[in-house]
Amino acid sequence: MEKIKFQLDEKDLPATWYNIVADLPETDEPAAVSPTTGKPLTRDELLQVMPEQLVEQETSTEREFEIPEPVRQLYAQWRPSPLFRARRLERALDTPARIYYKYEGVAPTGSHKPNTGIPQAYYNKLAGKTGLVTETGAGQWGSAAALSASFFGMTAKVFMVKVSFQQKPYRRALMESFGAVCIPSPSIETAAGRAILAADPDSPGSLGIATSEALEVAAQDPTLGYTLGSAANHVLAHQTVIGQEALRQMAMADDYPDIVIGCSGGGSNLAGLSFPFLGEQLRGGPAVRVIAVEPAACPTLTKGSIAYDYSDTGRLGPLFRMHTLGHTFVPPPVHAGGLRAHGIGPLISRAIEERLIDPIAVGQLGCFEAGVQFARTEGILPAPESTHAIRAAIDEAKRCREEGQSRAILFGLSGHGHFDLTAYDKYFAGQLDDETVDEDALTRASASIPEAPLR
Amino acid sequence: MEKIKFQLDEKDLPATWYNIVADLPETDEPAAVSPTTGKPLTRDELLQVMPEQLVEQETSTEREFEIPEPVRQLYAQWRPSPLFRARRLERALDTPARIYYKYEGVAPTGSHKPNTGIPQAYYNKLAGKTGLVTETGAGQWGSAAALSASFFGMTAKVFMVKVSFQQKPYRRALMESFGAVCIPSPSIETAAGRAILAADPDSPGSLGIATSEALEVAAQDPTLGYTLGSAANHVLAHQTVIGQEALRQMAMADDYPDIVIGCSGGGSNLAGLSFPFLGEQLRGGPAVRVIAVEPAACPTLTKGSIAYDYSDTGRLGPLFRMHTLGHTFVPPPVHAGGLRAHGIGPLISRAIEERLIDPIAVGQLGCFEAGVQFARTEGILPAPESTHAIRAAIDEAKRCREEGQSRAILFGLSGHGHFDLTAYDKYFAGQLDDETVDEDALTRASASIPEAPLR
Numbered sequence: 001m002e003k004i005k006f007q008l009d010e011k012d013l014p015a016t017w018y019n020i021v022a023d024l025p026e027t028d029e030p031a032a033v034s035p036t037t038g039k040p041l042t043r044d045e046l047l048q049v050m051p052e053q054l055v056e057q058e059t060s061t062e063r064e065f066e067i068p069e070p071v072r073q074l075y076a077q078w079r080p081s082p083l084f085r086a087r088r089l090e091r092a093l094d095t096p097a098r099i100y101y102k103y104e105g106v107a108p109t110g111s112h113k114p115n116t117g118i119p120q121a122y123y124n125k126l127a128g129k130t131g132l133v134t135e136t137g138a139g140q141w142g143s144a145a146a147l148s149a150s151f152f153g154m155t156a157k158v159f160m161v162k163v164s165f166q167q168k169p170y171r172r173a174l175m176e177s178f179g180a181v182c183i184p185s186p187s188i189e190t191a192a193g194r195a196i197l198a199a200d201p202d203s204p205g206s207l208g209i210a211t212s213e214a215l216e217v218a219a220q221d222p223t224l225g226y227t228l229g230s231a232a233n234h235v236l237a238h239q240t241v242i243g244q245e246a247l248r249q250m251a252m253a254d255d256y257p258d259i260v261i262g263c264s265g266g267g268s269n270l271a272g273l274s275f276p277f278l279g280e281q282l283r284g285g286p287a288v289r290v291i292a293v294e295p296a297a298c299p300t301l302t303k304g305s306i307a308y309d310y311s312d313t314g315r316l317g318p319l320f321r322m323h324t325l326g327h328t329f330v331p332p333p334v335h336a337g338g339l340r341a342h343g344i345g346p347l348i349s350r351a352i353e354e355r356l357i358d359p360i361a362v363g364q365l366g367c368f369e370a371g372v373q374f375a376r377t378e379g380i381l382p383a384p385e386s387t388h389a390i391r392a393a394i395d396e397a398k399r400c401r402e403e404g405q406s407r408a409i410l411f412g413l414s415g416h417g418h419f420d421l422t423a424y425d426k427y428f429a430g431q432l433d434d435e436t437v438d439e440d441a442l443t444r445a446s447a448s449i450p451e452a453p454l455r
Numbered sequence: 456m457e458k459i460k461f462q463l464d465e466k467d468l469p470a471t472w473y474n475i476v477a478d479l480p481e482t483d484e485p486a487a488v489s490p491t492t493g494k495p496l497t498r499d500e501l502l503q504v505m506p507e508q509l510v511e512q513e514t515s516t517e518r519e520f521e522i523p524e525p526v527r528q529l530y531a532q533w534r535p536s537p538l539f540r541a542r543r544l545e546r547a548l549d550t551p552a553r554i555y556y557k558y559e560g561v562a563p564t565g566s567h568k569p570n571t572g573i574p575q576a577y578y579n580k581l582a583g584k585t586g587l588v589t590e591t592g593a594g595q596w597g598s599a600a601a602l603s604a605s606f607f608g609m610t611a612k613v614f615m616v617k618v619s620f621q622q623k624p625y626r627r628a629l630m631e632s633f634g635a636v637c638i639p640s641p642s643i644e645t646a647a648g649r650a651i652l653a654a655d656p657d658s659p660g661s662l663g664i665a666t667s668e669a670l671e672v673a674a675q676d677p678t679l680g681y682t683l684g685s686a687a688n689h690v691l692a693h694q695t696v697i698g699q700e701a702l703r704q705m706a707m708a709d710d711y712p713d714i715v716i717g718c719s720g721g722g723s724n725l726a727g728l729s730f731p732f733l734g735e736q737l738r739g740g741p742a743v744r745v746i747a748v749e750p751a752a753c754p755t756l757t758k759g760s761i762a763y764d765y766s767d768t769g770r771l772g773p774l775f776r777m778h779t780l781g782h783t784f785v786p787p788p789v790h791a792g793g794l795r796a797h798g799i800g801p802l803i804s805r806a807i808e809e810r811l812i813d814p815i816a817v818g819q820l821g822c823f824e825a826g827v828q829f830a831r832t833e834g835i836l837p838a839p840e841s842t843h844a845i846r847a848a849i850d851e852a853k854r855c856r857e858e859g860q861s862r863a864i865l866f867g868l869s870g871h872g873h874f875d876l877t878a879y880d881k882y883f884a885g886q887l888d889d890e891t892v893d894e895d896a897l898t899r900a901s902a903s904i905p906e907a908p909l910r
Contacts, residue, residue: 177883418629418873418874
């Protein structure tokens with residue numbers, strides 16, 4: 001048989017999470033600034049919203065964090081996830097490229113998000129919290145938070161970006177089936193939500209707004225732990241189980257990627273796959289070209305600038321040093337809801353500054369086209385977010401054909417599209433467009449980036 | 456770590472399908488009768504609608520059929536599927552029972568159906584067909600047919616029972632994303648459909664009606680191969696990869712099931728899991744109690760009788776010797792659409808006659824209750840069909856607790872519920888009832904069973 005699946009054994013489940021900070025050059029610039037003091041964010045401030053172990057991981061320069069046994073036990077239900085060689089897609093493209101994908105859709109909620117949901121729920125449970133509160137864009141993270149809370153007997157309250165709430169009613173139902181409460185954001189439940197609604201009753205919402213709502217609720221109820229699905233250092237570290245497994249699986253395939261591709265929103269899927277490969281490179285191993293693929297409708301990496309900015313619209317949380325379009329930016333309602341983030345994880349921005357990651361932006365229609373080609377060859381319907389990585393992988397494979405080069409391309413298939421079929425329906429009906437963003441909106445939003453946050 | 460997942464290697468993928476006919480007592484009664492001659496169905500008649508290899512499998516008394524390499528190659532994308540020990544559910548039930556489940560939701564379309572879709576597409580392709588035509592109830596089979604056709608570069612046309620078409624719009628979209636055409640049945644595309652609509656414009660459809668439509672289209676176009684998702688001997692055989700793997704996985708768990716449970720519609724999921732265990736028993740191995748769980752709304756096994764009856768309402772296909780409620784029976788619109796079949800695979804009926812399988816019927820509400828308990832403990836949202844097996848497994852586990860007995864219970868988790876979230880939504884909103892069927896409807900339908908079909 002032609003080898004298409006590279007499946008690790010349960011005993012090969014990573015024992016630690018990888019922290020790329022240990023391998024990046026040191027920096028004098030703090031990653032985060034307190035919204036109240038204007039000084040570098042302190043451990044004590046972080047401890048007010050996060051359990052000790054997560055604060056430790058958030059601020060550590062250690063290379064590895066041990067994965068607690070109860071977390072590995074839950075990971076083992078679907079991890080190690082499979083890595084596939086996309087031979088049927090290769091043949092359809094008539095490319096000499098070797099295309100591989102790491103498939104995270106085998107998780108119970110169909111994406112990579114439980115990789116961080118489970119440890120966050122675990123540490124919050126240890127800290128005595130009885131419930132979780134969080135925000136979600138497309139609902140992949142919200143579903144994972146709901147699942148993770150149910151695994152530990154905790155409640156979950158999820159503020160979901162309103163446009164996604166409307167586009168993806170099944171995501172809400174999935175969260176409810178795990179016992180969570182899902183609220184469209186902006187909502188009237190919080191001062192932050194009410195302020196947005198007063199200014200714009202038809203606001204489609206944004207991750208920044210939903211984050212403000214979740215932070216506000218967490219601040220008012222000490223029994224609730226605030227959790228987040230992307231961007232933070234500890235979240236990116238949790239996701240490195242993906243890339244660590246992929247490293248071993250590429251070895252099983254007797255190959256090594258020339259190119260690693262991930263879709264890019266808050267950065268956790270991209271980091272999860274690519275950081276372990278970048279770690280090898282930084283420690284003297286083989287070089288890889290890492291491509292971050294973002295939607296043209298939310299060009300955080302390709303049109304944003306690195307600055308200290310809030311990750312939440314209501315300016316309740318810290319300011320992060322990151323690529324940002326400005327915290328007031330509200331992206332057009334593209335279906336890749338998980339990629340509609342005005343900012344990104346500070347470690348992704350560091351990696352781009354270090355020229356370790358190349359960002360590109362692609363339009364929605366080309367992504368759906370790639371997703372359908374992938375479904376019809378590989379048999380897996382991808383999430384709209386993941387189609388961004390597929391688009392870039394197909395383009396690179398076509399370039400290999402043109403150049404007569406056989407490169408190994410590894411991309412992250414971060415999730416399946418079972419909850420995104422209204423989007424595919426609209427695509428087939430010709431009801432989608434490329435949803436680019438106009439320069440005026442970018443200019444207006446960038447004006448919201450604070451000028452001198454460090455006092 | 457506590458062992459919860461039993462994962463076979465790719466090399467352990469079964470090499471053959473198992474045919475229980477070889478181990479059942481011989482019978483003089485033909486399994487099928489020709490609708491035109493009134494005599495036992497001949498090979499030649501079967502060859503008119505089916506490729507040679509499938510006819511061979513349909514009529515064979517050999518114990519094993521070799522799985523062609525291209526089929527195993529495609530199986531290998533997600534097979535062997537995992538077998539889990541449901542330890543968190545056990546703890547929630549405080550039961551001494553050891554509960555195991557074989558999870559088929561890892562297939563690209565989320566259920567066991569591609570196990571037979573792929574070989575049927577393969578053999579039809581070999582026979583020169585360029586497209587497939589079929590019927591589907593809940594859409595699990597239709598999705599698998601669409602996927603399988605796309606794997607072999609064939610078209611697919613799927614007649615979907617109208618009530619399911621309306622309840623599960625995402626199933627249609629999934630089929631379309633694989634390139635298939637999906638038509639609500641009864642439709643105006645066929646004489647069979649038009650006849651039903653003339654009598655009842657609001658007909659919710661049934662598998663029997665959709666089968667007539669698909670058979671009619673196939674009969675009129677020699678380029679199309681008719682395929683079917685359940686009931687036939689060869690379909691049941693294809694599904695035995697499930698039980699063969701489970702046998703090995705139970706050995707990995709150093710255990711053996713006392714009870715094997717499957718939900719029951721056309722019988723392919725039930726047979727796929729249970730027949731390999733029954734084969735062991737018939738050849739002198741350990742005895743298992745096999746429970747077939749059907750919906751109270753469509754009590755084919757518990758209230759039907761064994762007779763020769765049509766599997767399709769339009770009486771185009773053969774008559775099968777099977778449990779039947781009568782081919783005019785239209786079950787209430789329960790959400791377990793895949794279990795709304797008036798008849799069942801003849802081999803299931805034989806196994807029941809031989810006292811190898813015990814049938815039970817359960818109400819829809821208890822099934823959703825069990826499904827939600829399963830989701831909140833095991834983390835996987837089950838398909839409404841699969842919740843029937845979960846209901847019975849939980850009840851058996853509770854019995855173990857009451858009796859202070861530790862039995863090993865293995866059930867088939869035939870698919871996930873990602874496409875069934877409107878059903879869960881309605882369940883949570885209190886909008887579902889148990890949809891039992893009244894005696895008058897059963898009496899009327901049973902009058903449609905032919906009295907003396909064998910001439």
